[in-house]
Amino acid sequence: MDAIQVRTEDELQRLALNGLLEETHWLDLKRELGSGNAANKDLAKDIAAFALDGGTILIGVDEDTSPPGLWPVPVDGLAERIEQIARMRVDEAVQIRTTVINSTSDPTLGYVVVHVPQSVRAPHMVDGRYYGRGDKTNRMLPNAEVVRLLDRxxxxxxxxxxxxxxxxxxxxxxxxxxxxxxxxxxxxxxxxxxxxxxxxxxxxxxxxxxxxxxxxxxxxxxxxxxxxxxxxxxxxxxxxxxxxxxxxxxxxxxxxxxxxxxxxxxxxxxxxxxxxxxxxxxxxxxxxxxxxxxxxxxxxxxxxxxxxxxxxxxxxxxxxxxxxxxxxxxxxxxxxxxxxxxxxxxxxxxxxxxxxxxxxxxxxxxxxxxxxxxxxxxxxxxxxxxxxxxxxxxxxxxxx
Known part of the structure; x- marks a missing residue:
């Protein structure tokens, strides 16, 4: 999915109905972003992992339903929070791009598309550990792979x-x-x-x-x-x-x-x-x-x-x-x-x-x-x- 092209709730709905919102190596779906340090740390791991090859995090979509259901979340300040996590919780900082999509039923709710570009400084750490992306989930990188990536x-x-x-x-x-x-x-x-x-x-x-x-x-x-x-x-x-x-x-x-x-x-x-x-x-x-x-x-x-x-x-x-x-x-x-x-x-x-x-x-x-x-x-x-x-x-x- 090209996150840049997703601009409206209707487009998201069509992607879901057409089976195009499926978690992959390059796409992660989140129903919501919880509050507190644990949620911030988990998102930082997602960002660090995607920075290795590039990818997209889509917040406001429930991955546990089939097809994934739209679950609009409060968007006030959410993009700013995500950008702060990318800068302050990932070592070294990762630049991301966020797009807010407002819900047609309630403008205070919506979705956030987080595009994480491939980073030339990958791998990136969170709390002293390096992360990468598997088929559908994050994984901690072993030392041998970190050395290989730095050599690359x-x-x-x-x-x-x-x-x-x-x-x-x-x-x-x-x-x-x-x-x-x-x-x-x-x-x-x-x-x-x-x-x-x-x-x-x-x-x-x-x-x-x-x-x-x-x-x-x-x-x-x-x-x-x-x-x-x-x-x-x-x-x-x-x-x-x-x-x-x-x-x-x-x-x-x-x-x-x-x-x-x-x-x-x-x-x-x-x-x-x-x-x-x-x-x-x-x-x-x-x-x-x-x-x-x-x-x-x-x-x-x-x-x-x-x-x-x-x-x-x-x-x-x-x-x-x-x-x-x-x-x-x-x-x-x-x-x-x-x-x-x-x-x-x-x-x-x-x-x-x-x-x-x-x-x-x-x-x-x-x-x-x-x-x-x-x-x-x-x-x-x-x-x-x-x-x-x-x-x-x-x-x-x-x-x-």
């Missing part, structure tokens, strides 16, 4: 890094420098953004989304998508571009960047100039050219992509989590742009590896509350290696 999370990160690396090498090979960022909606429908690709006004929509995700910091470096005005179709998606002239995509001139909206929902941002050559022509005594890592561009692109992922989620009704990956090359013998900006004195450590890659994940709540944390997760190790982290710590620190 690390493998998923590695897989997304490999995807970012493959996209980078497909675009420019290994000899040309390029930054590639990937944002992947976990468990989203494969056709999540088909409607965007099919729309006759996709250019306007893409431009509005990107502009809504940019801030003043995105105007402080180039190339920046804050000023992008080019449009193109890409395999499996559409793109907003900047600095691509005469049909050339990435010419190696440090001018080009693009964001691709794929039909599956994946967002791919590629940019030149994350690593570049900097000259100090007006400095005396003369300074040699230096290869620098352009932190402002890297942090700016990541922060914008995180905000863009949130904007896409809200526009297309996706409440799940996102995975992010960064792959960039050409870093060998480079130093920090931030420290080189001082012109004199120590420019900090020389970076000795060619490739830098990192991956992380974030819930929609994370992206709404603190999109900068994605940039912190993806860049902090690099900035510490360059010695420039203190200059960026305030911008990257987690918001309280």
């Amino acid at each position: 999370r690390l493998a998923d990160r590695s897989d997304l890094r490999a995807d970012a690396r493959a996209i980078r090498t497909d675009l420019v090979g290994d000899d040309q420098r390029l930054l590639v960022l990937v944002a992947d909606p976990v468990g989203a429908r494969e056709d999540m953004l088909v409607a965007l690709s099919e729309s006759s006004t996709w250019q306007e929509t893409v431009l509005q989304l990107v502009h809504s995700a940019t801030d003043a910091q995105n105007q402080t470096y180039a190339p920046t998508l804050a000023q992008a005005s080019g449009f193109a179709r890409r395999p499996g998606g559409v793109a907003l571009t900047t600095g691509m002239y005469d049909g050339q995509r990435f010419s190696g001139n440090d001018h080009a960047a693009e964001i691709v909206f794929t039909e599956s929902g994946r967002l791919v941002l590629a940019s030149e100039r994350a690593v570049t050559t900097r000259s100090f022509q007006n400095v005396f005594p003369a300074q040699p050219d230096v290869t620098v890592i352009f932190e402002a561009l890297i942090v700016g692109h990541i922060s914008m992509l995180a905000r863009l992922a949130a904007a896409v989620s809200h526009q297309w009704g996706y409440t799940g989590s996102w995975r992010f990956a960064l792959s960039m090359n050409g870093l060998t013998d480079s130093v920090s742009w931030t420290l080189a900006d001082q012109h004199f004195g120590d420019r900090g450590p020389i970076y000795t590896e060619n490739i830098y890659e990192r991956a992380t994940e974030a819930s929609l709540d994370d992206l709404d509350d603190d999109p900068g944390q994605v940039a912190a997760d993806l860049t902090a190790p690099l900035l510490r290696s360059l010695g420039s982290y203190p200059a960026w710590a305030k911008r990257l620190q987690r918001q309280s």
Whole structure:
């Protein structure tokens, strides 16, 4: 059952009569939500269990009758209580989406549909124990399965890094420098953004989304998508571009960047100039050219992509989590742009590896509350290696 589509009591009644309200691995029916700590704990277990694969809890339906009978419950404050349980009784917190359906016979009564999206941070705990979902009931996860799931999370990160690396090498090979960022909606429908690709006004929509995700910091470096005005179709998606002239995509001139909206929902941002050559022509005594890592561009692109992922989620009704990956090359013998900006004195450590890659994940709540944390997760190790982290710590620190 797609909880998003259930909006009225009549629809619920039809689902019940047609045999479509049956408890499964992805659906749990509750006649009511009792009061007190025990009921709160039981619901927290349900939410933690469903977060492993995603699912729906429907409150106000009696599962013990055949077919399940509608049992409207008092709805005042119920959705808020459920959301508080998801945030405060589950470790770590799970983002849910609730829909209240009022009864036609009494507007104070009704039903609550609780959609629990698949979580990239699963498994989740309640009172120190991890939970998952069986065929129709919750189950406590044994230690071996918890370890396997945590290992899978690390493998998923590695897989997304490999995807970012493959996209980078497909675009420019290994000899040309390029930054590639990937944002992947976990468990989203494969056709999540088909409607965007099919729309006759996709250019306007893409431009509005990107502009809504940019801030003043995105105007402080180039190339920046804050000023992008080019449009193109890409395999499996559409793109907003900047600095691509005469049909050339990435010419190696440090001018080009693009964001691709794929039909599956994946967002791919590629940019030149994350690593570049900097000259100090007006400095005396003369300074040699230096290869620098352009932190402002890297942090700016990541922060914008995180905000863009949130904007896409809200526009297309996706409440799940996102995975992010960064792959960039050409870093060998480079130093920090931030420290080189001082012109004199120590420019900090020389970076000795060619490739830098990192991956992380974030819930929609994370992206709404603190999109900068994605940039912190993806860049902090690099900035510490360059010695420039203190200059960026305030911008990257987690918001309280």
